[in-house]
Amino acid sequence: MRKASIRLKTALLASLTCVTVHAWGMSFERQERCIEGLTPKCQVMILATGQIDKDSPKQFKSFAQTFPRGTWVAVSSPGGNLVGGMQLGLAIRELGFNTTIGNSDYSPPDCLSACAYAFAGGVSRKLTPGSRYGLHQFRGSDQAINAEDTQKISATLAKYLDAMGVDRRLLDYAQMTTSDKVTVLTLAQAQLLKVDTAGQTSYARWKVEVTPDSKLLAINSSLFTVGSQIPITLGILPVPGQNNKVACLIYYKSNDASAFSASNPQHFEIGKEIYPLISAGNWQEKTGGYQATFLIPDNLLIALLQAPDDTVITLSGSFSKPPQSNTTTASTNPLTAYFGVGNLKNSLQALLKR
DSSP, X not given: OOHHHHHTTXXXXXXXXXXXXXXOBOEEEEEEEEOTTSSSSEEEEEEEXXXXXXXXXXXXXXXXTTSOTTOEEEEEBOOBBHHHHHHHHHHHHHTTOEEEXXXXXXXXXXXXXXXXXXXXXXXXXXXXXXXXXXXXXXXXXXXXXXXXXXXXXHHXXXXXXXXXXXXXXHHHHHHTSOTTSOEEOOHHHHHHTTSSOTTOOXXXXXXXXXXXXXXXXXXXXXXXXBTSOOOEEEEEEEOTTOTTOEEEEEEEOOOOGGGGSSOOOEEEEEXXXXXXXXXXSOOEEETTEEEEEEEOOHHHHHHHHHOOTTOOEEEEEOOSSOOOOTXXXXXXXXEEEXXXXXXXXXXXXXXXXX
């Protein structure tokens, strides 16, 4: 699911709210907090408290720009604007942050309603003892929502949860709870639905597919390219006639032809190591985007095979002209995307027949 697909219904979603009480607008502050189960237990976090409104995502991104990836965001909110909650979740995921539930002297350890969708943006997510994660039906702030619009909104929320790595059955709890009540999940329910990741990453796992010409292909997608709305798909496949050699297909879902007229160097980063990819051809137009093949050097292949389970792979693409997304949103340069390594080792071994 692309961020663009969430934006398609902005006009419809803009008037939706998921909170039924008056509350102050969301604010952000830097705090050092100690939470059992985190490593280290005590660390600097972002505390986000108050009601989510349409400006909260922008304000959060401005506040959080100096914090490193992997920062924990402790949220405490009664809810607010539904689209604001999803956009805040998207911002959290783009920045590579994790989420937990916090509190302050004036804000309880609650993440309710629209906050539940913002919480889903965390790469890793942890419910703390005594905290409440709850949700209910969305409602219009100034108008009734008809059955057709309800279906459209539910479909958008389902796609959003899919992209966040949360079980879409979470919506069943929301839809069965009237807007004047809140269903609070138990920890067991939250872990079953992947709201609490129990130490697991939310990055998509690699999978092996068979191409139309009967070749094996390890594939993964990053739905949140930092600074743009351009999804990226990676495919890794054996190099014909060369033992223990693999190539990488990189696909950007952008039809901006002018941006792909040059070579546009690409590289992987694993930890502090940078691995330039070796271009094996020009960019080719492919189903609403552009695709090119790059050879994976031996040292990168070894690093991928030996990567620990919590490794995050960074793909960085440099462009002489940053490509436009298919939603006409401008992009930053370089484009950066992040991938996990779940099932990558097994996938590579299948390609190499080890």
